[in-house]
Amino acid sequence: MLIMVRRAASGLGSPALCSVRISKLSAMAQSSPEQQVFNKPKVELHVHLDGAIRVQTILDVARRRGISLPATTAQQMKERIILQEPETLTGFLEKFDEYMHVVAGDREAIQRIAYEFVEDKAKEGVVYVEARYSPHLLSNCKVEPIPWNQKEGNLCPDEVVRLVNKGLSEGERAFQIKARSILCCMRHMPSWSQEVVELCKKYQNEGVVGIDLAGDESLNCEANPDHRKAYEEAVRCGIHRTVHAGEVGPASVVREAVEVLKAERVGHGYGTLGDPDLYRELLAQDMHFEVCPFSSKLTGACNPDFTKHPVITFMRDKANYSLNTDDPLIFNSTLNLDYFLAHKHMGFTEEEFKRLNIKSAKSCFLPEKEKNELLSRLYEAYGMIESTPF
Ligand SMILES: [Zn+2]
Numbered sequence: 001m002l003i004m005v006r007r008a009a010s011g012l013g014s015p016a017l018c019s020v021r022i023s024k025l026s027a028m029a030q031s032s033p034e035q036q037v038f039n040k041p042k043v044e045l046h047v048h049l050d051g052a053i054r055v056q057t058i059l060d061v062a063r064r065r066g067i068s069l070p071a072t073t074a075q076q077m078k079e080r081i082i083l084q085e086p087e088t089l090t091g092f093l094e095k096f097d098e099y100m101h102v103v104a105g106d107r108e109a110i111q112r113i114a115y116e117f118v119e120d121k122a123k124e125g126v127v128y129v130e131a132r133y134s135p136h137l138l139s140n141c142k143v144e145p146i147p148w149n150q151k152e153g154n155l156c157p158d159e160v161v162r163l164v165n166k167g168l169s170e171g172e173r174a175f176q177i178k179a180r181s182i183l184c185c186m187r188h189m190p191s192w193s194q195e196v197v198e199l200c201k202k203y204q205n206e207g208v209v210g211i212d213l214a215g216d217e218s219l220n221c222e223a224n225p226d227h228r229k230a231y232e233e234a235v236r237c238g239i240h241r242t243v244h245a246g247e248v249g250p251a252s253v254v255r256e257a258v259e260v261l262k263a264e265r266v267g268h269g270y271g272t273l274g275d276p277d278l279y280r281e282l283l284a285q286d287m288h289f290e291v292c293p294f295s296s297k298l299t300g301a302c303n304p305d306f307t308k309h310p311v312i313t314f315m316r317d318k319a320n321y322s323l324n325t326d327d328p329l330i331f332n333s334t335l336n337l338d339y340f341l342a343h344k345h346m347g348f349t350e351e352e353f354k355r356l357n358i359k360s361a362k363s364c365f366l367p368e369k370e371k372n373e374l375l376s377r378l379y380e381a382y383g384m385i386e387s388t389p390f
Helices: 020-028 055-065 074-081 089-103 107-123 157-175 190-202 225-236 251-259 270-274 276-285 293-298 310-316 335-346 350-362 368-381
Strands: 042-048 126-133 178-186 208-214 240-245 265-268 288-291 320-323
Touching: 042 265, 042 288, 042 320, 042 335, 042 350, 055 074, 055 089, 055 107, 074 089, 089 107, 107 126, 107 157, 107 178, 126 157, 126 208, 126 368, 157 178, 157 190, 178 190, 190 208, 190 225, 208 225, 225 240, 240 251, 251 265, 251 270, 251 276, 265 270, 270 276, 270 310, 288 310, 293 335, 310 320, 310 335, 320 335, 320 350, 335 350, 350 368
Parallel strands: 042 126, 126 178, 178 208, 208 240, 240 265, 265 288, 288 320
Antiparallel strands: none
């Protein structure tokens, strides 16, 4: 997700770049068998739970709760939610306004979203996924301010985490894949960050594997020390750490993520390439970049020409990175679309897909034993012997 912050668009948005092809590609995501360019087990590390909801679920929940929506059919609702072409910041944010008020604050909806998320990922051939979300943005009590213009209710961030854990673990049992979660701090809400790390600690053994920082990258941690304090606590307690950095922001945001927040992975990280010294350092450290190709086009984070995408440099340099969807609801995409684009426009081979998934598994936030089990599953599916050096 590019940004989840209430802020007037102030030149951060990219120009709306016309591309009819995007909507075609996006539409193809659901159906085209030729997109199955890597029909083998995959690992996904960067996907937002609240950006991966089924449209039908939004309609069902709205009906049950008596919330009126401007659209009554899934098709109409899709037309409102889905980004068809690269957008400005304001346009991207408006998409969340379309539906977050429907699901936030509703216990049944939150658990259902988590469960269906696992089913959808299993269908894409994902065997291990880390879903991220802000518990505060799904709450309607003990959160200040109450998001999405909701009335105050009785669903607090702590219970949101329990509901998501329950939905994910029921999904795991039903669909035979592994799903864990990462809790997001929001850059514009430093007052939430301490509670986020406390929730990570509390539910460390019940499905929560890490902490993230999402939102407007111009809000650095020097000006907002509460994020730094939350990350220091995460380090102290052995909570794994990732940070959205260098998506639209410059290399300095990535440097802060790694050096100040002690991030073990970087969300996106494209801006790293603007600082060759930093890039060399991160390559030497084997830093993991969570790359989201289709997302980066529709959010305007990267050049819309896929043949110029930063992940091509990562590939050529044998960097450590994953391919991810980010917000598949808003982009009307699946993970297969990202693989398809990488294959068709960026020269990715089956060998590279295998390599990046092995690197992703090695960089995931599972405990060592479970990580090794995941790696064994991949090695076996890929017909590789475990000693293959990557
Ligand atoms: Zn994201």
